[in-house]
Amino acid sequence: MGWKRKTHNGGSCHQQQSCPSHGNELSAIDEEVSHLTRLKSQPCERTRASLYAGKKRPISTFKLLSGRESNCLGIGRFSSADCSYALRKHLPVKGPWCVDDMDSEAYISQFSADGSLLIGxxxxxxxxxxxxxxxxxxxxDITCKKLRWTVSDIALSPDQRYLAYSSLSPIIHMVDIQNGMRESHANITQVHEGLxxxxxxxxxxxxxxxxxxxKDGRExxxxxxxxxxxxxxIGSNKVTERIHAHSADVNxxxxxxxxxxxxxxxSDDSLCKVWDxxxxxxxxxxxVLTGxxxxITFIDSRGDGHYFISNCKDQTIKLWDIRKMSSTVKDCTPKAYEWDYRWMTYPSEARYxxxxxxxxxxxxxxxxxxxTLIRCYFSPIHSTGQxxxxxxxxxxxxxxxxxxTGKIVEKLRWHGSIIRDCSWHPYFPTLVSSSWDGYLVRWEATEDDKDPSMLKTGKQRMHPEGYTFSFVF
Structure with a gap:
């Protein structure tokens, strides 16, 4: 393939090596973020007061249900915080079960906003x-047009009618996914409009x-x-703004x-930027947010106009508050090590x-x-309070x-190759992961051994590029 991705040193500043133990980093979770997160994912004060007279102790799901039945809040239902508290204790860690098994790498797995559709x-x-x-x-079932290597990203319009898909090319294609036609072969059974x-x-x-x-679906x-x-x-069918945003690829x-x-x-220049x-x-x-x-491989917004997270080739996710950003980029010097994330492991001396x-x-x-550009997300607000x-x-x-707390609470193991993307259902305790082993699989909060699509471990087969992965139902 003639196209080769540009490499960049990242432009990061002169680094100071910290202690290899990163416990101090985990304990330094921002107090405001921690407080806001707990407010949305723990029982509200009225619930706690009515059930345990304000004592700081765990509340069982049975207690919460009893409190709802007795209408302890006076509203006849759970508060949103109570709901998140009950649901977040039931994480989607059971399974997995097969959604699909293809003979090529799975790059994307995304639920629609209402959770009715999953896009792979x-x-x-x-x-x-x-x-x-x-x-x-x-x-x-969509056969795409003029892809270069892979589907790099997808976006579903707010009304869930149109799907936009991109590749490593200058054209995005739009396809109507609600026209009743199951098979969509680009410009043969259905026109895929090119932008x-x-x-x-x-x-x-x-x-x-x-x-x-x-959010209005117009751009x-x-x-x-x-x-x-x-x-x-989209209405005028042209690019209306072209911002030279970074000094390297905007991922x-x-x-x-x-x-x-x-x-x-x-961007690959190691910076996160905010644009108004x-x-x-x-x-x-x-x-500009430096750190x-x-x-940077991916960014997900918390949706409140203040906080977002970023995944990075420095092997970290960082949480940001745009109220603490700088107006300009700090003077930086080249980083002290060289590596290529496409084929090398991360330098051990740079990890901390x-x-x-x-x-x-x-x-x-x-x-x-x-x-690959691996993705990260906040968990859903409805079921977990993010x-x-x-x-x-x-x-x-x-x-x-x-x-x-910053701690790892769960680690889902089954895939036999890189997991580039994953998506948590906006309302139910279901998580779907997509891997280069070709599988889309779903993880649930409850076990169902009788489901024939449940996947088992123990057998391996070799991926065409040398990665091994598990298979067998």
Missing amino acids: GFRGSHIRIYNAEKKWTIHK EFSNDDDGFSFAIFSVKFS LVVGNNNESICIYD AVTFADEGSDVLYSG RRCNKRGKQVG HLDG FKHPYDQSLSTFRGHSVLR RYIYTGSSDQCVYIYDVA
């Missing part, structure tokens, strides 16, 4: 949409890594290897909240380096980020961290 994207030219409410039957993002100077090498719909925003953020107006871009004015971006489209100088960031030591100007609120360690952060990992596991 695979290397080659395949996207499948599953009906999560009808035993994971295939709702839409051109490059200009005359970009050439064939333009590659898109990240794509998001605006698409992308991050790409041309060091820029592009905003496409991640997302909206801060329900509005479409504030954007977060992350309401400002007069729309091509200049309103803030990572290598390229700390950026001298680290502005993050907390750092989460344990998972690994190698070979108490957790979860991520794929190149060590074939899904990691779940507690936001309030």
Whole structure:
């Protein structure tokens, strides 16, 4: 393949090595974040007062149900915090069960906003949409057009009618997924409209890594290897803003909240930046967040306009508050080690380096980020109060961290290769992971040994690129 991804040193500052034990880092969880997280994921004060007279002790699910039946809150139902507290104790760690098994690497697994659909994207030219409410039957089987290597990202419109999919190319394709046609073969059984993002100077090498719909569905925003953020107006069918955002590939871009004015971006230059489209100088960031030591692979917003997390090739997730950002980039010197995350392991001497100007609120360690742009997310607000952060990992596991303590609370093992993406159902205790072993699998909170799709371990087969993975139902 003629296209080769650009490498970059990350532009990180002169590092100071901290103690190899990172216990101090975990205990330094920001007090405000910890407090807000506990407020949304622990029983409210009225519930605690009515059941245990305010004593700080665990409340069983039976006690919560009894309190609801006796209407101790006076509202005839759980509060949102009570609901999150009851549900977050039932994490999706049982299984897994097979959703699909393909003969190519699974790169994407994403639930729709209402949880009714699951979208899986695979290397080659395949996207499948599953009906999560009808035993994971295939709702839409899409054969993509003009993919370069793989589906790099997908975005579902707010009305869940249109799917936008990107590749390592300058064109995003849009497909109507609600037209009643199960098979969608690009421009044969259904037209996949192409949206051109490059200009005359970009050439064939333009590659898109990240794509998001605006909340009103009228715009698409992308991050790409041309060091820029592009905003496409779907109604006028053209790129309306092209921001030279970073000094290296822009691997991640997302909206801060329900509005479409504030954007977060992350790049191989190791920086996270904040953009406000309401400002007069729309091509200049309103803030920079420094602390990572290598390229950013993904960003997820908490949805409140203040907090977001970023996954990074320095093998960490960091939690940020944009109210603590800087207006400019700190003067930096090149990092003291060289490596390529596509084929090398992370340098052991760099594992506990700390950026001298680290502005993050907390750092989460344990998972690994190698070979591909691995993704991380906040857990759902409805069922967990966003108490957790979860991520794929190149060590074939899904990691779940507690936001309030920074500790690993669960580690899901079954896959036999890199887990690039995973998605937690917005309302139910179900988590789906997608791996380079070709599997989409689901994890549940309860066991069901009678389900024939339950996967077992113990047998291996060799992946075409040399990775091994488990199989057998």
